[in-house]
Amino acid sequence: MTTRVDTQRPSRRGLLRVAAGAGAAAGLAGGVAEAQGNAENLPPNLPEWSRALGPGVIEEPYGTRSRHETAVRRYVPWLTPDRISSVSFTPLAEMQGIITPSGLHFERHHGGVPDVDPADYRLMIHGMVERPLVFTLEDLKRLPTVSRIHFVECPANGGMEWRGAQMSGVQFTHGMLSCSEWTGVPLKVLLAQAGLRSGASWLLAEASDAAHLARSIPLAKALDDAIVAFGQNGEAVRPQQGYPVRLVLPGYEGNMWIKWLRRIEVGDRPWFTRWETRTYTDLMPDGLSRQFTFVNEVNSVITYPCPEKPLRGRPGFVEISGLAWSGAGRVMRVDVSADGGDTWRSATLQDPVLPKALTRFRIPWEWREGQTAYLQSRAMDETGRVQPTIAELRNVRGSESIYHKNSIQTWLVDREGTVVNVQIDA
Amino acid sequence: MTTRVDTQRPSRRGLLRVAAGAGAAAGLAGGVAEAQGNAENLPPNLPEWSRALGPGVIEEPYGTRSRHETAVRRYVPWLTPDRISSVSFTPLAEMQGIITPSGLHFERHHGGVPDVDPADYRLMIHGMVERPLVFTLEDLKRLPTVSRIHFVECPANGGMEWRGAQMSGVQFTHGMLSCSEWTGVPLKVLLAQAGLRSGASWLLAEASDAAHLARSIPLAKALDDAIVAFGQNGEAVRPQQGYPVRLVLPGYEGNMWIKWLRRIEVGDRPWFTRWETRTYTDLMPDGLSRQFTFVNEVNSVITYPCPEKPLRGRPGFVEISGLAWSGAGRVMRVDVSADGGDTWRSATLQDPVLPKALTRFRIPWEWREGQTAYLQSRAMDETGRVQPTIAELRNVRGSESIYHKNSIQTWLVDREGTVVNVQIDA
Numbered sequence: 001m002t003t004r005v006d007t008q009r010p011s012r013r014g015l016l017r018v019a020a021g022a023g024a025a026a027g028l029a030g031g032v033a034e035a036q037g038n039a040e041n042l043p044p045n046l047p048e049w050s051r052a053l054g055p056g057v058i059e060e061p062y063g064t065r066s067r068h069e070t071a072v073r074r075y076v077p078w079l080t081p082d083r084i085s086s087v088s089f090t091p092l093a094e095m096q097g098i099i100t101p102s103g104l105h106f107e108r109h110h111g112g113v114p115d116v117d118p119a120d121y122r123l124m125i126h127g128m129v130e131r132p133l134v135f136t137l138e139d140l141k142r143l144p145t146v147s148r149i150h151f152v153e154c155p156a157n158g159g160m161e162w163r164g165a166q167m168s169g170v171q172f173t174h175g176m177l178s179c180s181e182w183t184g185v186p187l188k189v190l191l192a193q194a195g196l197r198s199g200a201s202w203l204l205a206e207a208s209d210a211a212h213l214a215r216s217i218p219l220a221k222a223l224d225d226a227i228v229a230f231g232q233n234g235e236a237v238r239p240q241q242g243y244p245v246r247l248v249l250p251g252y253e254g255n256m257w258i259k260w261l262r263r264i265e266v267g268d269r270p271w272f273t274r275w276e277t278r279t280y281t282d283l284m285p286d287g288l289s290r291q292f293t294f295v296n297e298v299n300s301v302i303t304y305p306c307p308e309k310p311l312r313g314r315p316g317f318v319e320i321s322g323l324a325w326s327g328a329g330r331v332m333r334v335d336v337s338a339d340g341g342d343t344w345r346s347a348t349l350q351d352p353v354l355p356k357a358l359t360r361f362r363i364p365w366e367w368r369e370g371q372t373a374y375l376q377s378r379a380m381d382e383t384g385r386v387q388p389t390i391a392e393l394r395n396v397r398g399s400e401s402i403y404h405k406n407s408i409q410t411w412l413v414d415r416e417g418t419v420v421n422v423q424i425d426a
Numbered sequence: 427m428t429t430r431v432d433t434q435r436p437s438r439r440g441l442l443r444v445a446a447g448a449g450a451a452a453g454l455a456g457g458v459a460e461a462q463g464n465a466e467n468l469p470p471n472l473p474e475w476s477r478a479l480g481p482g483v484i485e486e487p488y489g490t491r492s493r494h495e496t497a498v499r500r501y502v503p504w505l506t507p508d509r510i511s512s513v514s515f516t517p518l519a520e521m522q523g524i525i526t527p528s529g530l531h532f533e534r535h536h537g538g539v540p541d542v543d544p545a546d547y548r549l550m551i552h553g554m555v556e557r558p559l560v561f562t563l564e565d566l567k568r569l570p571t572v573s574r575i576h577f578v579e580c581p582a583n584g585g586m587e588w589r590g591a592q593m594s595g596v597q598f599t600h601g602m603l604s605c606s607e608w609t610g611v612p613l614k615v616l617l618a619q620a621g622l623r624s625g626a627s628w629l630l631a632e633a634s635d636a637a638h639l640a641r642s643i644p645l646a647k648a649l650d651d652a653i654v655a656f657g658q659n660g661e662a663v664r665p666q667q668g669y670p671v672r673l674v675l676p677g678y679e680g681n682m683w684i685k686w687l688r689r690i691e692v693g694d695r696p697w698f699t700r701w702e703t704r705t706y707t708d709l710m711p712d713g714l715s716r717q718f719t720f721v722n723e724v725n726s727v728i729t730y731p732c733p734e735k736p737l738r739g740r741p742g743f744v745e746i747s748g749l750a751w752s753g754a755g756r757v758m759r760v761d762v763s764a765d766g767g768d769t770w771r772s773a774t775l776q777d778p779v780l781p782k783a784l785t786r787f788r789i790p791w792e793w794r795e796g797q798t799a800y801l802q803s804r805a806m807d808e809t810g811r812v813q814p815t816i817a818e819l820r821n822v823r824g825s826e827s828i829y830h831k832n833s834i835q836t837w838l839v840d841r842e843g844t845v846v847n848v849q850i851d852a
Binding site for chain 2: 042066070075098107118124146183208212231234236260262360
């Protein structure tokens with residue numbers, strides 16, 4: 001045993017690549033392709049970054065990610081060739097745990113991202129209240145606050161898939177989904193200050209962007225768990241997520257989480273804005289639309305393996321990993337199938353399992369080269385709701401809608417380990 | 427009731443500023459100073475950002491915060507005038523909830539931040555093992571993983587305060603403290619692959635930076651909850667936190683969470699590296715050093731109000747808010763005093779309260795202009811340990827150490843609402 005650890009260099013002899021050695025011995029790894037690398041940096045050599053001082057704390061008030069990670073992106077070049085669009089997607093295949101880094105949060109907007117000056121920001125509460133009120137941002141920050149970890153999902157997530165598998169990866173089938181720790185004032189605190197008038201039963205929440213997106217919200221939801229949020233993952237809400245203030249409606253579809261929140265009007269019936277009539281309604285097979293589908297129901301997707309993260313050259317042990325969520329409460333169970341739904345095994349859920357939050361699930365599996373598999377996950381929430389198959393969902397809902405598709409996703413792992421988006425029971 | 431919500435403009439008459447109106451009525455707000463603002467943007471006017479399209483999704487693979495938030499910074503100009511240093515601090519006064527945004531995570535390094543090429547990254551496990559192993563980053567990512575929310579704290583947090591109150595704000599008294607969701611392989615999985623030899627009882631973990639920081643770790647900790655982490659808050663570990671791989675030792679002092687982790691050697695006794703002899707030892711009054719102080723014991727601090735967030739011009743309702751943590755497990759209770767410890771009230775702890783994670787506490791209070799207050803928080807963890815006063819701590823530990831100061835912090839709120847760092851029982 002030496003104490004001169006700084007120069008400790010095990011000999012190359014005696015070191016095993018995990019792939020060829022103990023990994024196989026432990027039944028965990030198989031024929032891993034020899035990793036690329038600059039031999040100068042590999043053991044027993046000290047890598048070049050060990051041999052010279054790195055930069056110190058440079059004049060960088062806010063840290064950035066490694067330059068080697070810039071391929072992980074929400075912006076999608078082929079989707080937005082003219083560099084302007086109204087949607088970006090969270091790269092779920094690259095995500096770990098349940099927190100979405102704010103820089104990779106999906107975004108969806110209808111009038112671009114407004115540049116709101118926090119000094120000029122105001123929130124109005126008016127309508128059927130005793131005392132119409134205007135709050136500054138500082139007013140809001142002085143009030144009682146809560147912090148909650150919740151997912152937000154656009155109801156159009158998976159919208160291209162109603163008529164068959166179309167998107168090439170999980171970033172596009174499910175990537176309008178993110179999860180953050182939100183901090184703000186419970187909406188019920190603000191409503192108590194304003195004083196609800198008798199008969200009040202609905203709210204209108206309106207954005208201050210150019211689109212003035214506005215949605216009707218049942219008063220019961222506002223008095224339950226709605227938050228007027230100024231914090232996201234420990235800091236100010238990001239501009240694309242509604243800086244400085246967005247409405248958080250846990251479990252409700254994302255467009256109702258009004259961003260750049262300008263006003264809340266109290267009334268006694270829904271407003272039927274263009275955002276809940278012309279759009280964001282579920283078109284049924286009979287040509288009628290469902291009137292208000294607020295909750296994103298129980299859903300899940302496997303994020304490893306997936307089309308962006310295939311198994312090619314990686315036979316042997318696989319930890320299947322994915323995300324489950326429900327707008328109705330906690331995820332209770334996630335079952336995983338490798339044979340297209342004939343047989344199922346229950347996955348492990350990562351603690352803490354929080355209501356209306358992403359839940360990470362994991363389950364060990366083994367893939368042999370030449371083996372075809374149809375991977376599926378099926379989540380159940382605490383209300384007992386279970387994800388339907390696409391056939392079951394289409395049987396009830398038809399294929400005219402682009403919203404609220406929560407059916408079981410199938411990834412085909414082919415003989416070479418390529419992973420493809422398919423629908424096996426369409 | 428109108429459905430033309432886009433042009434809805436309540437008249438100026440009928441709107442109340444919360445400060446002068448219902449806030450006071452509800453007992454929540456007092457004489458709030460009239461907020462600044464550009465009248466053109468204030469209700470009933472539509473603000474300028476409501477009247478034109480904002481930018482769409484620009485060619486930005488990774489989102490950034492609002493340009494109005496750049497004053498919130500970890501880099502501290504007065505501390506690092508030459509633009510290079512080895513420490514930065516999390517601005518705790520600006521933090522919300524429990525997650526620290528990775529861009530504001532504190533940093534401490536002794537040889538600068540190495541630029542590790544992930545393709546050349548290797549982790550060696552050797553020493554008293556059956557099978558010495560080398561893992562690539564891809565090898566690690568294929569193994570069973572866990573995600574856990576844990577704080578990390580430099581033991582020198584508060585180090586300037588042993589001999590009296592010296593630092594001007596909570597960013598400096600407590601800002602070497604952050605909390606993230608970490609994802610990676612349990613260290614026990616790697617050790618099982620390598621196979622521990624009989625008699626193994628300690629590990630050495632060594633960094634691949636130029637400083638080669640290395641620490642001895644009891645095997646029992648490695649087999650308990652240690653994680654070889656490649657994920658931080660949902661994405662790759664940041665360079666300043668050890669990209670691509672850092673050791674996570676929940677509850678243990680931050681310098682043991684070896685960054686840019688290069689190797690783990692298994693042995694049967696501690697190594698007594700320079701990092702656990704010359705430095706990171708607690709010097710006692712008798713001139714001897716404590717041999718290994720691994721755990722950051724129970725601690726807490728009020729982050730609102732604090733020197734950076736005074737009460738000037740904001741009398742009335744105050745939600746006192748702060749952070750509590752313990753390296754020994756869950757925080758069980760946080761008591762708050764406004765009179766320097768004569769009387770205490772228990773604060774509300776924000777769910778979920780997780781072991782070895784930051785816990786947000788909140789408690790309502792009222793401050794009257796002209797009132798002097800000595801604000802303190804005192805946390806107790808699930809082992810029954812309670813934060814000591816600075817006098818109690820100094821009585822046992824003296825004032826020669828710069829490490830592991832977990833005593834009760836006092837903020838003096840003076841008659842004008844300025845908040846000052848003081849020690850009332852020194």
